Amino acid sequence: MKYSEFTIDDKIKKLEGPIFVFGASGFIGANFIENIAKNRKDYYAITHDSNIAWRLRLLNIPFENIIHCDITSKHSVDSAFKKYNPKSVFNFAAHGAYSKQTDTNLIHETNYIGTLNILQACENVSCYIHAGTSSEYGTNCVAPKENEELHPNSHYAVSKASTNFLIEYFAKYYNVPAINLRLYSVYGKWEEPDRLIPRLIENVRKEKLPPFVSPEISRDFLYVTDCIEAFFDSALNITPEIYGESFNIASGKKVTIAELVELCRKEFCINDKPEWNSMNDRKWDLQDWYGNADKANEKLKWRCKTKLADGLKLTFDWQNEINYEENILPSFEDRKLNRKISCVIACYKDAQAIPMMYERLIKMFSELKVRYEIIFVNDCSPDNTDEVIAEICNKDSNVIGIKHSRNFGSQAAFVSGMEISTGDGVVLMDGDLQDPPEIIPDFYAKWIEGYEVVYGVRVKREMSPVMGLLYKAFYRIFSKLSYIKIPVDAGDFSLIDKKVVKELIKLPETEQFLRGLRAWVGFNQIGVPYVRPERMFGVSTNNWRKNIAWAKKAIFSFSFLPLEFLSFFGLVLTGISFLALITQVILKFIMPDTPQGLTTVIVLVLFFGGIQLLAVSIIGEYISKIFEETKKRPKFIRTSIRKGNKNYNTSDKIENFISERQTND
Secondary structure, X not given: OOHHHOOHHHXXXXXXXXXXXXXXXXXXXXXXXXXXXXXXXXXXXXXXXXXXXXXXXXXXXXXXXXXXXXXXXXXXXXXXXXXXXXXXXXXXXXXXXXXXXXOHHHHHHHHHHHHHHHHHHOOOOOEEEEEEEHHHHEOOOEOOOOOOOOEXXXXXXXXXXXXXXXXXXXXXXXXXXXXXXXXXXXEOXXXXXXXXXXXXXXXXXXXXXXXXXXXXXXXXXEEHHHHHHHHHHHHHHOOHHHOOOEEEEOOOOOEEHHHHHHXXXXXXXXXXXXXOOOOOOOOOOOOOOEOOOXXXXXXXXXXXXOOHHHHHHHHHHHHHHOOHHHHHHHHHHOHXXXXXXXXXXXXXXXXXXXXXXXXXXXXXXXXXXXEEEEEEEEOOOOOOHHHHHHHHHHHOOOEEEEEEOOOXXXXXXXXHHHHHOXXXXXXXXEOOOOOOHHHHHHHXXXXXXXXXXXXXXXXXXXXXXXXXXXXXXXXXXXXXXXXXXXXXXXXXEEEXXXXXXXXXXXXXXXXXXXXXXXXXXXXXXXXXXXXXXXOOOOOOOOOHHHHHHHHHHHHHHHOOHXXXXXXXXXXXXXXXXXXXXXXXXXXXXXXXXXXXXXXXXXXXXXXXXXXXXXXXXXXXXXXXXXXXXXXXXXXXXXXXXXXXXXEEOOHHHHHHHHHHHHHHO
């Protein structure tokens, strides 16, 4: 039996594995993954950005089958290939195909540099099938054959045309089994809701039509199932004779927008009449744009099987089945229904724990089906923390590494991370794994319920009974002394809503005690119990001196009782002294032989002297806090910020990076 006679399921089973699918969170990639996942387990959905992985979330792709890889980082790509050793590689990753994707550098980095990095890693693969585009033809877009000249007319088209030559070069000079498929106007399930056909079908289901551009604009519409079958056919029919070649994947039929609308009106019985000439912001758009797929028919044994009317009906049925308005639209448009969590991790002497922390967080976020970013703050750790964080950043663009100029303390590290976070909620954690990532889903559940601050309550600590007792005693004493209600046994480990984070960041005080400030700002708060394990690696950086300093910081930041106690004690002692004086005078007249002596005087002097020194020391603590706050020094100094394979290591670059994130947020 020829491959062309196989079903899609049969073809998937014939592929040599493991299978890599780059750009798996995109429209075509998600359809590709959906079909593979039904038939085998040795596949990996590769995505670079958790922010756009809503399709994988709705498809319930297992965590074990998702790889976070930044293809613009050679290190990230090489690491993925080395670890999983794929045999069949499909690349759907691209940027710039949509008018809203306007970052020129990112277009070229993703489409060209990303492909270069993947091709360089394809030393032992059975096939590399690349998702090219008919945009490579540019102005030469009327049914061109593959050997005709390319006249690209946009950055996206230029980058993809360049990639075409790159694939040809690697196939010819390095014998990489690679081909390029030039896709035309693919449509169908999982396409972005703001695109033409999804928007058209969405309106048709409501028995109306959306506004359109010029009716004369034409396209070559290809149903997504036919498109992904072209990739399976390519992988199964690739031979050395066609290494490096390009193939048009098209229906070969020119369809104007007017014809598309009339077809919909006829098939779905729509009485609404179309409105034309709405704004078209794509300056590079062309009127006639359709293809010739003869070469793919001949050499890849591929055929376009789905008529446009049938494809529109399939899209219509899919939108109904998946409950489009409740599942797809919110996931695509509403951040609150597709929430993002920023995890800020304070790191000091945690180099051994950080990789394990990252793996556990990724697993947890994938199972939780949320968007994420992880911000490691290296608070000038003396070990190799910086190198470990850089390694993780290189393979996952959702990870950010911050480095401080010196050790400013965990509170400053948390604030440093919170300032650049872009999540709807921020999780604060220590880097030593004493704050288990597996507790975050419990935080998340309470957050979804409407709580704006969810903090961990340490019901048990894995430590010596004496230390555990002292910690419990301190929290209860501190709670009684504080002028606000501060939860007992609650550390920094928490999930804080974005609006609360903004209020915390705005607080001007230099010396911060976040678990107190978290209570001070108010909002709707609740605790989640958990057992705090021992430090997994190394020894704790805490000691008696640091613990006492923490206690003093907490008490003198959130309590006036020491001063009130001094006032009360001074008043009581003054009263006692006055009574003693009167008693002494009376006894002098009544009992002339009343004992007198130096010992009594010395004891009284030492007692009152000690009280005075205690009072001065307590007042001094408050004065020292005033002194510290009046200096207005920065809470921390960043020396670099790393995101992906980019390192911002000058003050101007750091400021621009922060400003850009705040603007985008």
